[in-house]
Amino acid sequence: MSQPLIKKDDDRDEEAEYSPFTGIEKGAVLQEARVFNDPQLDPRRCSQVITKLLYLINQGETFTKVEATEVFFAVTKLFQSKDTGLRRMVYLMIKELSPSADEVIIVTSSLMKDMNSKSDMYRANAIRVLCRITDGTLLTQIERYLKQAIVDKNPVVASAALVSGVHLLQTNPEIVKRWSNEVQEAVQSRAALLQFHALALLHQIRQNDRLAVSKLVTSLTRGTVRSPLAQCLLIRYTSQVMRESSVNTQMGDRPFYDYLEGCLRHKAEMVIFEAARAITELSGVSSRELTPAITVLQLFLSSSKPVLRFAAVRTLNKVAMTRPLAVTNCNIDMESLMSDQNRSIATLAITTLLKTGNESSVDRLMKQITNFMSDIADEFKIVVVEAIRSLCLKFPLKYRSLMNFLSNILREEGGFEYKKSIVDSIVILIRDIPDAKESGLFHLCEFIEDCEFTYLSTQILHFLGNEGPKTPDPSKYIRYIYNRVILENATVRASAVSTLAKFGALVDSLKPCIFVLLRRCLFDNDDEVRDRATFYLNMIGSNDSVSETDNDVKEFLFGSLDVPLVNLETNLRSYAQEASEEPFNIASVPKEVKSQPLAEKKAPGKKPAGLGAPPSGPTSPVDAYEKMLSSIPEFTSFGKLFKSSAPTELTEAETEYAVNVVKHIYDGHVVFQFNCTNTIPEQLLENVTVFVDASEAEDFSEVASNPLRSLPYDSPGQTFVAFEKPEGVAAAGKFSNMLKFIVKEVDQATGEADEEGVEDEYQLEDVEVVAADYMLKVGVSNFKNAWESMGPDCEKVDEYGLGVRESLTEAVSAVINILGMQPCEGTEVVPSNSRSHTCLLSGLFIGNVKVLVRLSFGIDGPKQVAMKLAVRSEDEAVSDAIHDIVANG
């Protein structure tokens, strides 16, 4: 008996799938919309039709221009009906249709009537609709009503006007700014959300006036802000004011900090969290200030609400990036979150632990992570891999267990992005930790044995070709590489052939075997593979006694293309289209890098990406710079580029011309590269130069400058100025700069520039060359070994008083910045509350002199900081120079 009953239920379930919109069709609904024109309106029917229309729009259906206009006109007829429900649907429909300007006029009078109606609900909605669809001219007509609405006694009406004001401020700022008195009044309102909306609008009106914002914040933080949302907003504005004022009065006290701290005791979690987050993001926040914020976040970690746990762990994770020690107290809670149901939370917990963990906990953590890896998604795995990479760079001595972990997960299942991030990590570890090289290369070799991604195989083969021959026993890699020639697809085979050739060119003892292998490739069934094999055989085999060809071979195999690939590609494309008889000439490809600043923007702060671009592409910003500079004839005689600085902006944001400078340091020269962008569409700049006044830099004399011929709108270009300075000396100086150019008007319609131009100039900010510019950040894997092997021959020790400092952390980072050296073994982080600290730095000084520095800091009661500086280097003069830098800094 029970059987048929269940069946009946099933049937009904299917029935339940029926939706009122099944089989709905646009044409039919548009037909139905004719009821809007009936003389006797049926509100219910009309509402239904509008709902159907909205359903269609919601499902992604679009109306043609004609259809939309027809519907719009029909809908306007519905204003005749007095039915409230129908009117609400009409409002919605008008917003969805976003009518054109001439259509807006039709509904304006109806909406204005509603704005002045007795019903608050009509008024609130009519304001929102009208402001949504209106344009500037109409706004002046309704402005009076809007101002009134802002101070209306009904909070819903006032909120509608205020929120509309926030939107209108984007398009008609000058009108909305006139309302600030009314908005000010609304801020004092007792209605919770109204206060929030008023505050948002008031702040936006005044956002460019720092003083006014500061006053606003000061008065409100003393008063009572009711709604949690408004409180959150006030916290954001407060931290903004704090950030801006701290720039001016560097070590000033924090009058607003107490307010933020007070918010940590608010009853709404939203506010507590916003305040805690704001405190953790304060610049230069002290440990004492940080502690209460960390404490509330720690409480959130054990909340039953996933959202709260997530918010807390994410914020702590960010804190751990810069101040791992502040978060260590939460480690126990974090460890329990590793098994959280929500994988986002678990991943954040793990990566936080990886940052806060100390050297001794690494092994235990790795064990837990291994269990955890199998059941998270690829994108989380990538996060973990990246955290492990930075952990390994922090604790180089632990490379063995971390490298093992990476190789284990490399063998498991995973998508391309995941595998790529693992391979990239291994490559970076090989580069930065010399001890890890052999095992890393070996793991990569094993990986390509069974790698399904052609891209990764070719990249690894390329990398093997560059690194493998330099290892003590290169022959053991040959087997792996040649296996690729036998087993893989043509692309991988071709790159394996190139890799073999690199081994042949660099390792003489392997040459005969490589010949044999390459000859076998001559019978490959792919022509690219055959061509490469033939080519390399001739090249390496041609004449091994003459060293000059040997150099050529190496240059060809390992050197990089001296033209930007983008330019080469465009030139080749146009060449292919022309179908000319002449052979393509690579010398005709322009060497100026057009898109440089764009690429830089993506790069800052990041390590050079693992495998880098394809073989001939630039592998790091420095390589790219070097190539670009060497392509400029005036600079070729300067020798090898020692260091390029990060770009420094020389103009304020949003000025007519944006200029930043990159300092390139050579042994006896300094080149300023000015990256210029013209942000005015109506102008074309020609003959752009930067006039550099070196009168405040005695050791420097200008030797060459390379003007930029033309600088069209929004297409960045570079101009260079080169200075000579005493060889190998860390000369410092200050330069003032003036941008000079000829400006030509551009006709917007035709895009053509006027014949006649006017000379003009533009003042830029000063550039300074400081001692840190001559120091390259180079880490060492084991500082103690390096320090001892350097020996005390050239050691210089001295003590310095650093005066009153905010904290040890601040003193340590100041000295690191002055020296521009790489902190080793995570010693740049000062444990909270410690009275003394030792920081280890390493670097490469100009002239390729290795420098190691050991800094011992101590702080006493009144925050007097003393420092002992011990320098070891390969050259006594350099050791002295380091002391000079600190003494003068």
Next chain:
Amino acid sequence: MESCPSIKNILLLDSEGKRVAVKYFSDDWPTLTAKSAFEKSVFTKTQKTNARTEAEIVMFDSYIVVYKFIQDLHFFVTGGDDENELILATVLQGFFDAVGLLLRSNVDKTTALENLDLILLCLDEIVDGGIVLETDASIIAGKVAMHGTDGSASLSEQTITQALATAREHLARSLLK
């Protein structure tokens, strides 16, 4: 950070990831294809999780999505990656509870579609152009419910205050159920 908290979109999908009602407030997804792709990935990333008792959260592609499920309906609220998660969760809760009040606790796909006008009005009352208008579910539902769909044409003849009172009564009753 200095800006007002902003909501990028609110989605109401069914148990297969199909749209019931959606509202986008940001230009991050300019085309229908981009929108559908986003909805699809949100749905697939969350469908296996259990978000029935407490709101859950997920972060991907530098968006934060908070979500909650009931019957065959999936509620989502999306914000940028520097948004306060708890604000998003409050908006979600407001939407979720308001729909519960409006549908008299019969929250499932069929009822939602039958009362789509209420759902759409509800979305309209929660967020305007990305700015949070109201988060209190009973106020939201109160604003929406003052239009009587169930043929109570008499509503239009009542004054608004009366209508509001009846609506509140309805709500109170449905709350007590």
